[in-house]
Amino acid sequence: MRISDRLGWLYHEKAFAREDEGADPSFYASPRLVSHLDAVALATVESLIGALAVEPRPAILDLMASWDSHLPARLETSRVVGLGLNPVELEQNPRLDERVLHDLNVDPTLPFADASFDLVLNTVSVDYLTRPFEVFREAGRVLRPGGLLLVIFSNRLFPEKAVRIWRETPESQRVHLVEDFFAEAGCFERPRCFLSRGQPRPAQDRYAGLGLPSDPVWAVYANRLGAARVRPDPEALLPPAEEPALVEARRARLPETLCCPHCGERLLKWAVPQTPFTEWDAEHLYLCFNDLCPYLVRGFTVMAAQGNASFSYRLGYDRERDRVSAIPVYSLRQLRDGIVEEH
Numbered sequence: 543m544r545i546s547d548r549l550g551w552l553y554h555e556k557a558f559a560r561e562d563e564g565a566d567p568s569f570y571a572s573p574r575l576v577s578h579l580d581a582v583a584l585a586t587v588e589s590l591i592g593a594l595a596v597e598p599r600p601a602i603l604d605l606m607a608s609w610d611s612h613l614p615a616r617l618e619t620s621r622v623v624g625l626g627l628n629p630v631e632l633e634q635n636p637r638l639d640e641r642v643l644h645d646l647n648v649d650p651t652l653p654f655a656d657a658s659f660d661l662v663l664n665t666v667s668v669d670y671l672t673r674p675f676e677v678f679r680e681a682g683r684v685l686r687p688g689g690l691l692l693v694i695f696s697n698r699l700f701p702e703k704a705v706r707i708w709r710e711t712p713e714s715q716r717v718h719l720v721e722d723f724f725a726e727a728g729c730f731e732r733p734r735c736f737l738s739r740g741q742p743r744p745a746q747d748r749y750a751g752l753g754l755p756s757d758p759v760w761a762v763y764a765n766r767l768g769a770a771r772v773r774p775d776p777e778a779l780l781p782p783a784e785e786p787a788l789v790e791a792r793r794a795r796l797p798e799t800l801c802c803p804h805c806g807e808r809l810l811k812w813a814v815p816q817t818p819f820t821e822w823d824a825e826h827l828y829l830c831f832n833d834l835c836p837y838l839v840r841g842f843t844v845m846a847a848q849g850n851a852s853f854s855y856r857l858g859y860d861r862e863r864d865r866v867s868a869i870p871v872y873s874l875r876q877l878r879d880g881i882v883e884e885h
């Protein structure tokens with residue numbers, strides 16, 4: 543497939559090479575009846591699909607499917623087709639009405655009629671496609687006008703099977719690869735981006751002791767052109783913000799408590815980096831370093847919806863001037879070096 547000149551330099555011949563170029567059906571020959579994300583992230587995936595599937599009793603194609611399509615129990619469907627490589631995984635998937643074994647890297651043509659689905663899903667698998675431009679175009683072909691292509695991914699992968707450009711692109715930039723796949727298909731509205739990041743990891747998870755937050759859930763999604771279809775804003779999936787009255791009351795007591803108005807956790811004294819670009823006139827600020835603060839967690843999703851991937855704010859407080867401000871962060875680790883006083 544010809545890629546437009548704008549993108550040809552990036553998606554060069556080697557971009558879709560893999561460490562393991564062996565046949566995919568051999569790699570996926572043993573069933574993996576495991577979860578690829580932690581329970582909190584899986585619940586977010588399910589809620590996201592439930593929120594965006596607005597069609598009554600949609601016909602769904604789960605591309606690169608396994609034993610779980612992550613469809614909410616309350617979502618009634620008219621037809622669910624799973625296309626994947628492992629027959630046992632597909633057999634174990636209780637939501638599937640039809641199961642299709644098909645290697646998309648050998649033949650990206652989807653064995654379905656034009657305009658036969660309302661929703662095409664692809665969950666934690668886009669990184670394994672060696673011919674994504676063709677697959678996205680095909681997804682557009684099999685979608686009805688106004689239908690949705692929803693591509694969900696995280697930051698875990700089988701490195702030997704992920705394509706080189708995905709591995710070499712930083713996590714926060716991978717949304718742009720997926721946006722390119724959509725754009726080149728030529729049959730989608732402008733894609734939107736969703737990110738859920740920094741939510742608490744479930745206590746029973748095997749990595750819980752490491753202090754890691756839940757696996758991030760990224761999604762890029764767009765309607766097929768040809769019919770207007772409004773879908774709800776996935777911000778509705780975010781953990782609830784604190785009650786405004788409580789936030790206001792905490793804000794009023796901030797000068798004496800030094801506790802975050804949004805989560806109630808004690809702020810930490812932080813040295814403002816002195817660079818020619820520093821905008822704050824204070825030498826120190828007090829920052830909320832709670833990684834689960836709703837102000838920070840919600841910020842990632844809100845900013846991603848506006849096209850600012852992987853970026854949020856920590857709450858900062860200038861004690862001398864009794865002023866609250868938003869301090870931008872790109873990662874949870876960032877700014878921690880500046881903490882001068884732990885409590």
Ligand SMILES: C[S@@+](CC[C@H](N)C(=O)[O-])C[C@H]1O[C@@H](n2cnc3c(N)ncnc32)[C@H](O)[C@@H]1O
Nearest residue numbers: 566570606607608626627628645646647665667
């Ligand atoms: C990480 S799993 C994700 C499975 C499922 N979508 C989920 O959300 O749990 C990747 C899946 O992609 C499928 N897959 C990998 N390469 C494929 C290919 N070339 N053609 C079709 N499916 C493929 C595999 O069968 C495997 O089940």
